[in-house]
Amino acid sequence: MRKRHGHYGFDAPWPLVGLLIGAIALLALAALSFVLDILAAGVAFAFGGLYTLASAFSYLYTTRRGKFAVWDAELGRLRGDERVVDLGCGRGAVLLAAAARLTDGGRATGVDLWRSKDQTGNTEAAAKANAGAEGVAERVDLVTGDLRDLPFGADAFDVVLSSLALHNIPSADGRAQAVREAYRVLRPGGLMLLADFQHTPDYEQALRDLGVIDVRRRDAGWRFWYGGPWFATTIIEARKPTG
Incomplete structure (x- = not known):
């Protein structure tokens, strides 16, 4: 993939912000649940937080790098x-x-x-x-x-x-x-x-x-x-x- 020199921002940034806030909130609830010795809830919140965090990283990767790689391949036919x-x-x-x-x-x-x-x-x-x-x-x-x-x-x-x-x-x-x-x-x-x-x-x-x-x-x-x-x-x- 060619090196980019421009600045291309983030696609629809608010969903990304929502994913990050959601991940932080779920992980905080997981930590609180473990402190209160509510293990089942802690595991559920932790899983949800990590899953949401992974979704945020997927979104971030696509908007900053992944879509460029896909389009570079598509445009190779020009x-x-x-x-x-x-x-x-x-x-x-x-x-x-x-x-x-x-x-x-x-x-x-x-x-x-x-x-x-x-x-x-x-x-x-x-x-x-x-x-x-x-x-x-x-x-x-x-x-x-x-x-x-x-x-x-x-x-x-x-x-x-x-x-x-x-x-x-x-x-x-x-x-x-x-x-x-x-x-x-x-x-x-x-x-x-x-x-x-x-x-x-x-x-x-x-x-x-x-x-x-x-x-x-x-x-x-x-x-x-x-x-x-x-x-x-x-x-x-x-x-x-x-x-």
Whole structure:
């Protein structure tokens, strides 16, 4: 995995804070139970605290390292001359990893509404600073836009990417519209990779409703767990039909 030079914050930080507070509270209750000689309760609280702490470390690993390893592997298929768009790019974790694989003929565009509740420090300025730190600013464009109404023409990109962004759209109709927009801006024969830990069967169905046959849903693996396998990330991989 390549060395990162930007600063990418934490994904949805409040669940991580909740896990850490929960682990501390359970371990404190375990200690109190042992002091009071309530052994069964102490063992139960200790087990729960350690389990919650392990979940917190899983979440922390994914947001700081694991997701980068998964996306580095996924982006290894780029030739280097593609037009790439990252939908919900945030501070640029996936966008800039893609840009680093592009040659002078390629270009990477990031789209976001820049909401800090989705990621700490999620601003266009942060993404721009990271592009400079990674040495790819000259082939990166940043656009403020709604994923349900992308400001691009049809067939504008060779590759469409999105990582943990579509689930932030509150309604099922809105998420389906975002998938349709992703499909619209993808050129025939182009590659789509959508990673999320919620609603991925719906994303797949939205693509099949558009006539996409070359589409599959696959587990991204333990490196992309947000606390454990119950918050595993799934990748939708699809190719837009050429005919």
